[in-house]
Amino acid sequence: MEFNRSFLQxxxxxxxxxxxxxxxxxxxxxxxxxxxxxxGNDAVQLVSVGGALTDDWAGPMAATExxxxxxxxxxxxxxxxxVWGRSRLMGLGPGAVxxxxxxxxxxxxxxxxxHIPVVTNPGVRxxxxxxxVHMAPGEAWLFDSxxxxxxxxxxxxxxxxxxxxxxGSAPIWNLIKAANAGAPLPEQPWASTGAAPEQLxxxxxxxxxxxxxxxxxxxxxxxLEHTATEVGQRIRDTIERFIFNWxxxxxxxGANEAAVPAYRQLIRSAREELQGSGASEVLLDNEAPLSxxxxxxxxxxxxxxxxxxxxxxxKAA
Numbered sequence: 001m002e003f004n005r006s007f008l009q010x011x012x013x014x015x016x017x018x019x020x021x022x023x024x025x026x027x028x029x030x031x032x033x034x035x036x037x038x039x040g041n042d043a044v045q046l047v048s049v050g051g052a053l054t055d056d057w058a059g060p061m062a063a064t065e066x067x068x069x070x071x072x073x074x075x076x077x078x079x080x081x082x083v084w085g086r087s088r089l090m091g092l093g094p095g096a097v098x099x100x101x102x103x104x105x106x107x108x109x110x111x112x113x114x115h116i117p118v119v120t121n122p123g124v125r126x127x128x129x130x131x132x133v134h135m136a137p138g139e140a141w142l143f144d145s146x147x148x149x150x151x152x153x154x155x156x157x158x159x160x161x162x163x164x165x166x167x168g169s170a171p172i173w174n175l176i177k178a179a180n181a182g183a184p185l186p187e188q189p190w191a192s193t194g195a196a197p198e199q200l201x202x203x204x205x206x207x208x209x210x211x212x213x214x215x216x217x218x219x220x221x222x223x224l225e226h227t228a229t230e231v232g233q234r235i236r237d238t239i240e241r242f243i244f245n246w247x248x249x250x251x252x253x254g255a256n257e258a259a260v261p262a263y264r265q266l267i268r269s270a271r272e273e274l275q276g277s278g279a280s281e282v283l284l285d286n287e288a289p290l291s292x293x294x295x296x297x298x299x300x301x302x303x304x305x306x307x308x309x310x311x312x313x314x315k316a317a
Contacts (some may be wrong), residue, residue, distance in 0.1 A: 006129035006149075008142045010114070010175045011183035014076050014190055016137030019118045022070040023089060023160055030066050031091065040096025040153075046073070047087035047165075047202065055167075056106050057086045061202040074200065075192035076116070077164065080140075081171030083201045084164065085111055089118070092159040098151040100127075102286040104293045106207065106301040108145050109219060112172075115141045116162040123127070124156025135161075138189050142176070146226070148286055205303060210255045210263070211302040213247035219297050228285040234277045235290070244269040246302070263303050 026044060034041035034056040042192050044066050051062035061084060077084060092098065099146065115126075117135045126133050127281065129147035153159050166172065208215065220239055224231060245266050253259035279291035 001264070004180075006131040006147055007126075007133050008176065008179050009185075010140040010142065011178050011185055012080075012140050012175060012190060013186055013188070014116060014138045014140065015072065015192075016118060016189070018072040018119050018192075019076075019116070019138070019162060020160075022073055022117055025069070026066060026089075028056070034090075038096070038098060040093035041098065042091045042093075044089040044091075045086075046070075046162075047084050047101055049086075056088070058207045060204045061085055061158070061206075063200065063202075073162065075201055076162075076190070078199050079190060079192075080114070080164070080175075081201075082114075082164065082166035083169055083203055084166055085203045085206055087162075087164045090161050090163045092124070092151060092153045092161075094153055094156050094158065096153050100148055100150040102148050102288055103145040104284075104286075104288050104296045106297050109222070109297055111167055112142055112208070113167045114164040114172075115143070116164070116212030118162055119158065119160040121153075121157045121159065123153060124159045124311075125152045125154065126266045138186075140175075146286055167206075169201070193291065204262065207301060207304065209304045210250070211246075212289070213243055213250055216243055216246060216302060220294070223284065223290060223293050223297065226284045226286070227290060228283050228287075229281070231255045231282055231290070232278060235274065235279050235282065238270060238277055238279075267299050267302060268291065271295065302310060 023044075027126060030044045031042045031051070032045070034043060043055075045053050045055065045064050046067040046076075047061050048064055049056045049059035051064050053064060063074075066247075067087075115135060117124075117137045117139060120135065120137055122134065124134060125147075126135060126143070127147035128143045128145075133141070135141050147220065196297075222241070249259060249262055249266065253262070274291050279294070280289045282290040284290060284293055
């Protein structure tokens, strides 16, 4: 989801003390290193594929053994009403950073991330697109991860955020609409009415087996709208030819497994043609090369990857 600003605070507050007590009750073994190995970054897996303790993002989601021990967190998620994808507690130790990066993977194009600070300190700075905020405990924030962003903990205490990934829902849409309209924050945090893990809604479909030509067109148009340098005619012709040929193959074969080699050849040919057309020199407004963004968002996901690669954790760009 694209925002017209770097940060958006939702008009809702949660009980940070109750959240913090649930986090404190987790065993130390629940915390695992950040999947990309950022020093001082760790996490507790709360929603994952099959409820397993994994960072995979593609596949039917369920609550992990850690989330089922956190009744207020479950109730909070039920109140927000999202269809939940991979979600975690994310820790950032004193002096640690989340390095400056942008997110252009298919996962980030199809999901929004809600940050709810649980434990923080005045030295925690969240920077995105030239803007900076300090998120206070119990608040709920969205940010535009397509823009360059980073997080710094310059305080002496570990920062812990509840980080919820979702494709959205009607209740979340209403919160976003209210935030954009300037709705004030409530004076009191939301009080739980009780909820059970089985009341939560989880993703069962989070990547296509085969992208339709219309989805491909949507993603490519999005990238072209965000170019900061001129896109040459040769690049545009290569992209249009790829979509045209993909549409023809899709209409003829659909998801027939026998057509997989043909689809892969279309992807291979487009990649090779773009390599020689200067697409790597065309930059988006977040400084990502167009060729890299096309690969991360379209070519690597237009056809479901082989087993074992489908749910690998998307890397920060």
